[in-house]
Amino acid sequence: MASPGSKKLTGLVAATFTPLTPEGEINLAMIGPYIDFLLEKQGVRNVFVNGTTGEGMSFSVEERKRLAEEWCQRGKGKLEQVIVHVGCMSLKDSQDLARHAAEVGADGIAVIAPSFFKPSDADALRQFLQEVAATAQGLPFYYYHIPALTGVNLRARDVVEGIEKCIPSFHGLKFSGQDLLDFGQCVSYSQPHWSLLYGMDEQLLAALALGANGAVGSTYNYLGSKVNSLLSAFDKGELSQARNLQFQVQDVLSYAVKQGFDVAVNKQLMSEVSGLALGPPRLPLKPCPHPRILSIAQKVQQVL
Numbered sequence: 001m002a003s004p005g006s007k008k009l010t011g012l013v014a015a016t017f018t019p020l021t022p023e024g025e026i027n028l029a030m031i032g033p034y035i036d037f038l039l040e041k042q043g044v045r046n047v048f049v050n051g052t053t054g055e056g057m058s059f060s061v062e063e064r065k066r067l068a069e070e071w072c073q074r075g076k077g078k079l080e081q082v083i084v085h086v087g088c089m090s091l092k093d094s095q096d097l098a099r100h101a102a103e104v105g106a107d108g109i110a111v112i113a114p115s116f117f118k119p120s121d122a123d124a125l126r127q128f129l130q131e132v133a134a135t136a137q138g139l140p141f142y143y144y145h146i147p148a149l150t151g152v153n154l155r156a157r158d159v160v161e162g163i164e165k166c167i168p169s170f171h172g173l174k175f176s177g178q179d180l181l182d183f184g185q186c187v188s189y190s191q192p193h194w195s196l197l198y199g200m201d202e203q204l205l206a207a208l209a210l211g212a213n214g215a216v217g218s219t220y221n222y223l224g225s226k227v228n229s230l231l232s233a234f235d236k237g238e239l240s241q242a243r244n245l246q247f248q249v250q251d252v253l254s255y256a257v258k259q260g261f262d263v264a265v266n267k268q269l270m271s272e273v274s275g276l277a278l279g280p281p282r283l284p285l286k287p288c289p290h291p292r293i294l295s296i297a298q299k300v301q302q303v304l
């Protein structure tokens with residue numbers, strides 16, 4: 001298990017897809033080859049498991065445990081960090097997953113806002129996060145902000161207000177929102193050991209300019225190498241090169257959106273580009289016709 005003084009999470013973090021068999025069962029055998037692909041072909045050394053891209057909310061607690069365990073075991077000595085998303089509608093399920101993540105050697109956990117019964121204010125959400133974090137004390141904890149999917153439109157800046165008083169293991173946030181005012185205010189409030197991870201791949205450069213330390217996203221599964229170049233151009237102050245690389249990512253994503261882009265399409269795209277058989281999505285997501293995937297994959301190949 002990671003210690004409180006563990007290495008700060010920076011750089012690219014792939015929000016992983018969950019491999020399924022053609023029959024729709026979790027396919028643990030794909031995780032080893034998936035890790036090798038990320039390391040060898042994308043230069044991506046961190047993963048975010050069971051999140052949105054990984055359809056985490058569509059799996060049972062038992063399935064999520066088996067997935068977390070496999071990613072931690074296979075990633076040991078290879079990946080730098082495995083962050084496990086443990087958010088659920090039920091506080092008890094989240095606590096169970098958080099405890100389990102600590103037991104299997106995750107490097108951190110993240111929690112999304114519950115979205116059926118929504119927290120009425122930032123304090124209610126902080127209390128929910130606190131009760132989850134307390135079951136995995138010492139394991140770095142990240143708040144996962146994704147208002148477009150949760151419908152919880154609390155400002156992240158309000159959520160992190162005084163958060164370390166109730167969550168001593170708080171290490172930062174994964175900000176998957178468009179509101180760069182809110183993101184900037186989180187950065188300016190943050191502590192040096194926090195990681196501010198941005199989650200909208202199409203506008204990462206803007207978040208880097210505001211002080212993001214890294215990024216968690218779905219496209220880093222297959223555009224990781226390209227976006228690593230963007231990060232190093234930005235670090236060297238080569239802004240026009242960084243902008244050019246961001247524009248290429250934007251071209252791919254705006255093309256994909258025009259074709260119809262969701263987690264199911266994205267997963268099939270990853271299978272097509274990587275050659276890894278990741279299988280179908282789980283219902284309610286539905287597979288998409290293959291020609292559409294091929295056309296988006298061609299667009300991806302053009303920028304590689």
Ligand SMILES: CC(=O)N[C@@H]([C@@H](O)[C@H](O)[C@H](O)CO)[C@@H](O)CC(=O)C(=O)O
Pocket residue numbers: 015016048051052053054149176199200201202216217218219253263
């Ligand atoms: C809504 C959504 O899926 N957002 C993605 C992005 O990486 C997104 O796919 C990308 O910016 C393209 O729109 C991530 O923020 C999600 C994520 O990190 C996760 O899987 O937990």
